Amino acid sequence: MSEFFQTFLNPGVMAESSGLLLRGLWVTLQACLIVVPGGLLFGAGLALAQTLAPAWGARSLSWGVDLIRAFPPLVLLVLIVHGLPFLGIEPPPLLGVGIALTINTSTYYGEILRAGILSIEPTQWEAARSTGLGTMATLRHVILPQGVRNVLPDLAGNTLEAVKLTSLASVVALPDLLRMARVAQGVHFNPSPLILAALLYLALLWPLVRLIRRLGGRAVLPA
Amino acid sequence: MRIFFDPEVLAAAWPGIRSGIGVTLGLALTSIAAGVALGLLLATVRALIQGAPLRPVGGLIAAYADVFRAMPPLVLLVVLYFAAPFAGIELSGFMAAFVALGLVLGASAEEIFWAGITSVNRGQWEAALSTGLSRGEAFRRVVLPQAVRLTIPPLTNRAIATGKNTALASVVAVPEVLNQAASVQAQTASPAPLLLAAGVYVALFLPLVRLGRWLETRFHIR
Numbered sequence: 001m002s003e004f005f006q007t008f009l010n011p012g013v014m015a016e017s018s019g020l021l022l023r024g025l026w027v028t029l030q031a032c033l034i035v036v037p038g039g040l041l042f043g044a045g046l047a048l049a050q051t052l053a054p055a056w057g058a059r060s061l062s063w064g065v066d067l068i069r070a071f072p073p074l075v076l077l078v079l080i081v082h083g084l085p086f087l088g089i090e091p092p093p094l095l096g097v098g099i100a101l102t103i104n105t106s107t108y109y110g111e112i113l114r115a116g117i118l119s120i121e122p123t124q125w126e127a128a129r130s131t132g133l134g135t136m137a138t139l140r141h142v143i144l145p146q147g148v149r150n151v152l153p154d155l156a157g158n159t160l161e162a163v164k165l166t167s168l169a170s171v172v173a174l175p176d177l178l179r180m181a182r183v184a185q186g187v188h189f190n191p192s193p194l195i196l197a198a199l200l201y202l203a204l205l206w207p208l209v210r211l212i213r214r215l216g217g218r219a220v221l222p223a
Numbered sequence: 224m225r226i227f228f229d230p231e232v233l234a235a236a237w238p239g240i241r242s243g244i245g246v247t248l249g250l251a252l253t254s255i256a257a258g259v260a261l262g263l264l265l266a267t268v269r270a271l272i273q274g275a276p277l278r279p280v281g282g283l284i285a286a287y288a289d290v291f292r293a294m295p296p297l298v299l300l301v302v303l304y305f306a307a308p309f310a311g312i313e314l315s316g317f318m319a320a321f322v323a324l325g326l327v328l329g330a331s332a333e334e335i336f337w338a339g340i341t342s343v344n345r346g347q348w349e350a351a352l353s354t355g356l357s358r359g360e361a362f363r364r365v366v367l368p369q370a371v372r373l374t375i376p377p378l379t380n381r382a383i384a385t386g387k388n389t390a391l392a393s394v395v396a397v398p399e400v401l402n403q404a405a406s407v408q409a410q411t412a413s414p415a416p417l418l419l420a421a422g423v424y425v426a427l428f429l430p431l432v433r434l435g436r437w438l439e440t441r442f443h444i445r
Binding site: 004007008062066067069070071072073074075078079082083086160164165167168170171178181182185190191194195197198201202205206208209210213 | 226227289290292293294295296297298299301302305306309310387388389390391393394401405408414417418420421424425427428429431432433436
């Protein structure tokens, strides 16, 4: 048993690699700070466009959303980070990762917000419009506040997925938590940094999972 | 534009990517089958031990579902592939990906089956038991068939997500579609193989994503 600890939870190795891991954790958090607000913003735009567009417009948007979803997130990420330079565009790595993952996650935020808007009865629209509110004012003051509340568990669920998604950044050499753990493992030839990184991810995300459960959320998120 | 669709590079990349499609499909189908089976098994155990002295087992199963929902699949894969050998467990890239994807899908599937089972009215259990069926029979013949109907749309979506996550296996050198494309890209310094791989993924998954959307509206329980 003590041999097991020496190998997988070696205190010396963990202490020596903690600096690297903390730097990685900070990069992971920065990625989250781009991807979650960005995804929400573009998702809200998508949901509004689908709500306000005529039927044919909403249909083409839903095909566009499904086209993006057909890409595995990692493929989208590699395509953008390694493909854009061939167009002469070379965004800094964090921004490239942010763009790719925002594109991916905004399609899910968009569908969730749209479901929230659709969950409000049409009579609410009619009542608001009859008081003299315009379409945008009705959305802002009547529909969205109720609709967003209805899909709060799903929004939290997709935020969990978005944070998990940022671990993909390690594949395109962004020095995030997972990447730094691999580096530290290489330096010490000991898997403790990897285990520590996995525990850090758990410490970061377990509370979110519990919160989603409290909100009554499910694993029923679309693919 | 030519650099993105260079016919020579595309021709050189195609054989590898074509063999990668087989690996992608093989990994996807085996991990989906294993994950769904694991989820169904755990949810069944959790349903049948209610009230028995084995109650903590239910808590353990719920904890498993929580942990693997909180863990990014790539982190799990990297731990299985790069840390497990230190414990004397040497997994091939394919096996590590299979285990990681299966465990992650198993956690979601358990949660989905469990939600389906608990949504079946208690009266159904009582009625079934009162006709003389055993607990196991009542579960298998009365409760489960009704629960499974509700689980089809979310389970389809998680299965599709698992299929897409097979691309993660490229990180541990499994020669699936993305890995094949990346290795040709490295040799030719051209983005064409990646675009070809992207086209393959769209051809594989766009119909499935549409199917998932259709199931959701048809069963209307999102």
